[in-house]
Amino acid sequence: MDHATSFSVNGRAVTVQAHPLTRLLDVLREQLRLFGTKEGCGEGECGACSVFVDGVVVNSCLVPIGQCEGVAVETIEALADDPRVRVLQDAFVRCGGAQCGICTPGMLVAATALVRTRPQADADEIRTALAGNLCRCTGYVRIVDAVAQACDELVRSGDAGAR
Numbered sequence: 001m002d003h004a005t006s007f008s009v010n011g012r013a014v015t016v017q018a019h020p021l022t023r024l025l026d027v028l029r030e031q032l033r034l035f036g037t038k039e040g041c042g043e044g045e046c047g048a049c050s051v052f053v054d055g056v057v058v059n060s061c062l063v064p065i066g067q068c069e070g071v072a073v074e075t076i077e078a079l080a081d082d083p084r085v086r087v088l089q090d091a092f093v094r095c096g097g098a099q100c101g102i103c104t105p106g107m108l109v110a111a112t113a114l115v116r117t118r119p120q121a122d123a124d125e126i127r128t129a130l131a132g133n134l135c136r137c138t139g140y141v142r143i144v145d146a147v148a149q150a151c152d153e154l155v156r157s158g159d160a161g162a163r
Contacts, residue, residue: 007068009034010078020066025049027065028075036076036105040134047133050106051075057113059132076105084115088150097146099137106133111147119154126151 006015009032016031028034028051037060040048044062051060052074079085088111091097098104107130114121114129121129126147127140135143 003066005065005069007071007073009073010075011072016065018065020064022065023061024051024053024063024065024068024073025060028060028073034075034077038102038105040102040106045134046103047106047110048103050109050133052109052113057109057132076108079108079112082112084119084150084154085112087153088112088115088147091146091150091153092143095142095146095149097138097143099135103133103135103137107135107143111150114147115151115154119151121147121151123148 001019002017003020004015004017005020006013008014009028014032016027018027018031025037025039028037037051038048039061040046042061044059047059049060050057052058053063053068053071055072085108088108092104092108097107110130110133114126118125123144126144130140130143130147
């Protein structure tokens with residue numbers, strides 16, 4: 001039986017009708033037409049479906065919509081307005097950190113969480129921050145390099161704390 005759930009997505013109040021066990025991922029993609037969040041495994045192992053829920057990175061394939069009443073969800077689409085994310089995106093392009101694109105939104109969400117809290121992260125901290133995300137194409141070196149370059153650029157420019 002469908003149930004109304006009200007929450008915000010990318011700063012916009014929404015109410016959706018869905019069975020309480022419907023995955024947040026499915027609501028985002030099918031009802032709200034936000035296709036940036038990807039489904040990789042559907043089991044919470046790959047991180048392709050990562051979004052922020054109340055500022056915390058979660059795998060949206062594991063979150064039932066019934067638990068989303070009143071929460072604030074931020075998807076990859078909203079991150080385009082964050083200047084730090086533009087720096088991350090540019091670094092991904094420069095370093096070859098994006099190839100097939102399935103993992104890229106989740107990697108950028110995880111990297112955004114890192115630069116928001118610890119922009120001066122070293123390579124080990126970057127690897128830890130990205131540990132919940134799988135990539136079948138890059139071997140991770142290029143992704144870690146991209147995040148490291150973005151962190152360096154943000155710290156040098158003084159934009160590490162800007163939002």
